[in-house]
Amino acid sequence: MTPSSLLVLASLAFAQAAVVKYDFDISWVRANPDGMAERPTIGINGQWPIPRIEANVGDNIVVNVVNSLGNQSTSLHFHGLFMNGSTHMDGPSMATQCPIPPGASFTYNFTVQQPGTYWYHSHNRGQYPDGLRGPLIIHDPENPFKGLYDEELVMTVSDWYHDEMPGLLSFFMSKVNPTGAEPVPNSALLNETQNLKVPLEPGKTYLFRMINIGAFAGQYIWFEGHNMTILEVDGVYTQPAEADMIYLSAAQRCSFLIKARNDTSANFPIAASMDTTLFDTIPDGLNWNVTGWLVYDQNKPFPEPAVVDGEFEPHDDMTLLPWDNETIWGEPDRTISLDVIMDNLGDGGNYAFFNNITYTPPKVPTLYTALTSGELATNAAVYGEYTHPFVLERGEIVDIIVNNIDSGKHPFHLHGHHFQSLWRSADEAGTFQDSNVTSSEFSPVPMRRDTIVLHPEGNIVLRFKADNPGVWLFHCHLEWHVKSGLMATFVEAPLDLQKTLQVPENHYAVCAAEDIPTSGNAAGNTVDLLDLTGQNAPPDPLPEGFTARGIVALVFSCISGILGVAVIAWYGFAEPVNVAEPAGAAGGVKESGENQQVSSGEEDSPVARDGHTDEISALGGR
Ligand SMILES: [Cu+2]
Missing domain, CATH: 2.60.40.420 (Cupredoxins -  blue copper proteins)
Known part of the structure; x- marks a missing residue:
């Protein structure tokens, strides 16, 4: 083949892959989609619903964002796209970038190799339900x-x-x-x-x-x-x-x-x-x-x-x-087991946990920690305890077991990958570990996807290949539970990232505008990367044995106690009595606990999920 024919071939290939450019000015508009209440809504270029992003497989998509919201920072995540070689374009704030502050600009630039149906949305401050959410379609000539x-x-x-x-x-x-x-x-x-x-x-x-x-x-x-x-x-x-x-x-x-x-x-x-x-x-x-x-x-x-x-x-x-018909990928090199737990912390709020950790954003975006930690980037400690980090080696096969200790449904999403859905239990099947299911029951040709529903008190097993160096979140896609912390971080092949990734200056500029550090560990320490002093952390736990359910029980027990004493007094004034009523008061406490167990809803009852039944009677008995 002559050099000139090579050149023709190269330019043909180049001609097929277009650059698809969008200029997005993100600002408040007003909308009333159900005809019941007009409200401020986040639009793009003065419009809501926001525009659809559309391209062909192989295209280079460039999205120039200007944040004109005035009162909120923002970011865009392109849901389901692997962002292979461009993890810094994935969008979740404090994971792969800093939030884009009001008045700032930011450019997302990536190439798509996947056909299909996707969407894009804000991945910042629980913001997308206010309108910043729209379709992203990748057409496939094949x-x-x-x-x-x-x-x-x-x-x-x-x-x-x-x-x-x-x-x-x-x-x-x-x-x-x-x-x-x-x-x-x-x-x-x-x-x-x-x-x-x-x-x-x-x-x-x-x-x-x-x-x-x-x-x-x-x-x-x-x-x-x-x-x-x-x-x-x-x-x-x-x-x-x-x-x-x-x-x-x-x-x-x-x-x-x-x-x-x-x-x-x-x-x-x-x-x-x-x-x-x-x-x-x-x-x-x-x-x-x-x-x-x-x-x-x-x-x-x-x-x-x-x-x-x-x-x-x-x-x-x-x-x-x-x-x-791709068959199940080989035996896992690593299995990560995550229990979904809802519980209250010392501020009284209800938090969501994978095992014992509720996600709390770091002081330095996790990707920037990976890029600036040298050899220590393979040590999960540098990413801080509360980003719930797992450092993966390139090419590992990883199983994620998620056990739902909660009584609600949760749709789990993994950034940067499709996982194989190996197993999903029925409702209330308990944990995977307790259910005696073996890998022989896994689907031999599992469906791959990026978001799967975990049933109430059931379990799922997902398998993915760590074939995409980057920082990738794994989280419940109920926006409430993103806020309450149902999220973990996979840091995949960070040393490869250090060698290959070039983060553009406009990404660092939005950090500088808000004084967010772009180097060092999760606490912003650039000297001793294993010293996490000052890292962002969730509120302290409630004092031992003092759960929110306990608080409710205590309040009810006090009311019951007062009522009981009042009743005793009333009896006392009426005629000679035995002292049966305080027992009734204690019964009232128990009953309030039971009632709560029945009436509390799907997702969120600390009563139903934390298993501290004994504490009601302990507190109630006081
Ligand atoms: Cu959830």
Whole structure:
């Protein structure tokens, strides 16, 4: 081959990979998507819903961000993209970058090698539910299913709050909410609106790319009169699978075919229904459903969806098979076991823990610690205790076992990878370790994805390859639980990062603007990297034996005691008595504990989850 033909080949390859550029000015706009309450909402370039990012496999995406919010910092995470070679473009603040302060600019620049359905959202201050969330679609010239459909449609489901996140978050984490009850959304949305109308042409087949961009609520989704043929989840092509209903947790995606009917005699409801088992209470008047329509004829009626009898029965995503039939990756080099626990700390707030650690952001973004710690970057200690760091060697096969000690569902997301979903127990199966399940029961051709739902008091086993040097978070995608600390950090091949990664000056500039250090350990110590004095830490634990449940029990016991004494006095004035009533008072305490156990909701009851039943009687007996 002559040099000139090489040059032609090179320029052909270059011509195929485009640079796709977006200039995003992030600012407050006003929006009222459910028609009930106009509110400040985070938009881009003066618009909300925010624009869709779209590119082809191989393209270089450049997103120039200007933060014009004025009162809040921000960041963008591109959910599901591996960011191979560009972990510094992943977006979570204090993990791979500093928050972008008001008035500052920041450029994300990365190349995408993955086809499929993704989304992008703020990964800063629990901010995305205020509007900074939108689809990201990577088209694939080699799509194995491209002959099967005529058109593509992108559709989001989401939940919506009438109040802004900063206020909701401070309530959520405060001592007046000791059970950690998550704020319940005010409504559900389809494409960030309600009464969505989707025109279909008879006889055509459509690829729907459905994304749950919500903060909290998983959603059941179905199309009356139409079946779905699932072809992709979370950017991984699947063997075609038929479904009449799917469930998408916050952050999950699913692409499926809908074959339009051949006649225009009726319009059909698109129904999405928020998973109310996530809600501790269902506020009066809440409509947890949202309806849209597949429209065949504008002049025909738009019927309400039929009531679903009995339990929802969505397609089970554990039964999906990857299109490429990739088998289970080899035995793990390392197994990380994480228990999901909710408990109160000394400030009275309800925190979420993996084992004994609730995530607390470091003083130095974890990536910058990895880049400035020399050989010590392979020592997890430098990242601080409360980022819950695990340092991985390049190429390791890693199993993550997550045991849900909590009674709520949690969708877990791993940045930078697809994991194989090896195992998911039923509800209330207990821990994986206690359930005597062996690897022979793992799926031999496991579905890969980036977000999976862990069932109440159940367990999951995920396997991934540490083939992507970087700093990658693993966390629950309920935005409330990101705030309350249900997050760990994987630091993958940090010495490789030191050799290869070039962080652009504009990334460091946003740190300088806010005086956030960019070198040293998690405490900002650049001299003795193993001295973590001054690292950010969660509040101290409650005093021994003094749980929030104990506080509740104590209050009830005091009230009961006073009532008891009052009753005794009343009896005393009435006629001669025996002294039976104080026992009644103690009974009252026990009962209040029991009542709480029953009435406390899914996610957050310290009563239901911390197993300190004895402490009620201990305190109640005082
Ligand atoms: Cu969660």
